[in-house]
Amino acid sequence: xxxxxxxxxxxxxxxxxxxxxxxxxxxxxxxxxxxxxxxxxxxxxxxxxxxxxxxxxxxxxxxxxxxxxxxxxxxxxxxxxxxxxxxxxxxxxxxxxxxxxxxxxxxxxxxxxxxxxxxxxxxxxxxxxxxxxxxxxxxxxxxxxxxxxxx
Amino acid sequence: xxxxxxxxxxxxxxxxxxxxxxxxxxxxxxxxxxxxxxxxxxxxxxxxxxxxxxxxxxxxxxxxxxxxxxxxxxxxxxxxxxxxxxxxxxxxxxxxxxx
Numbered sequence: 001x002x003x004x005x006x007x008x009x010x011x012x013x014x015x016x017x018x019x020x021x022x023x024x025x026x027x028x029x030x031x032x033x034x035x036x037x038x039x040x041x042x043x044x045x046x047x048x049x050x051x052x053x054x055x056x057x058x059x060x061x062x063x064x065x066x067x068x069x070x071x072x073x074x075x076x077x078x079x080x081x082x083x084x085x086x087x088x089x090x091x092x093x094x095x096x097x098x099x100x101x102x103x104x105x106x107x108x109x110x111x112x113x114x115x116x117x118x119x120x121x122x123x124x125x126x127x128x129x130x131x132x133x134x135x136x137x138x139x140x141x142x143x144x145x146x147x148x149x150x151x
Numbered sequence: 152x153x154x155x156x157x158x159x160x161x162x163x164x165x166x167x168x169x170x171x172x173x174x175x176x177x178x179x180x181x182x183x184x185x186x187x188x189x190x191x192x193x194x195x196x197x198x199x200x201x202x203x204x205x206x207x208x209x210x211x212x213x214x215x216x217x218x219x220x221x222x223x224x225x226x227x228x229x230x231x232x233x234x235x236x237x238x239x240x241x242x243x244x245x246x247x248x249x250x
Contacts, residue, residue: 063242092243110161
């Protein structure tokens with residue numbers, strides 16, 4: 001069994017609502033953003049978000065993309081907070097919060113991929129996934145909401 | 152030429168958690184080849200089965216995207232820094248097998 005099983009993402013209070021609100025504002029388009037946090041001794045904590053523009057102007061309701069500059073900017077923002085980019089989030093308008101084949105093809109290992117389903121403009125289910133080492137499948141990751149960690 | 156190759160966070164797990172590697176190489180292709188020789192598990196994440204750099208892998212020499220230079224044949228000089236920058240994309244509709 002790979003290490004991706006039984007993994008967990010702890011979201012600081014408010015971040016889940018921030019992701020849901022971003023998905024609702026972007027509807028019927030997909031929203032996207034970076035998840036900043038830290039991982040230590042197997043504990044992965046999300047501590048802040050960086051909302052980013054969906055660069056897919058040709059098909060924004062079922063695709064999202066970011067530029068390399070967006071990625072580098074997110075990494076820089078993380079470093080300034082003494083954090084890392086631990087994952088990315090996006091929304092699935094009028095579709096379940098399950099990764100698509102397109103998501104898998106473009107995914108990287110290690111990152112947490114949070115997906116929020118937005119149905120008729122209302123954010124519903126939110127899930128998180130990690131790509132297996134062999135790139136073949138996504139494994140679900142438990143999301144746990146927690147109070148913001150003390151500085 | 153001695154160059155530094157920055158390993159992106161999601162791939163460090165396949166490179167003994169190292170943030171970068173210092174390698175001798177004359178081109179970007181040689182540097183990435185050296186990197187994947189050092190850390191063989193990186194290869195499937197950087198290259199397709201046909202041996203091409205994956206489309207969602209961006210490679211920069213200092214601040215320049217190698218797609219606008221000579222791709223893997225881009226020459227490098229002593230002290231250059233090669234950065235591997237993940238391209239992030241996705242989207243709904245089709246569903247994938249999960250476990």
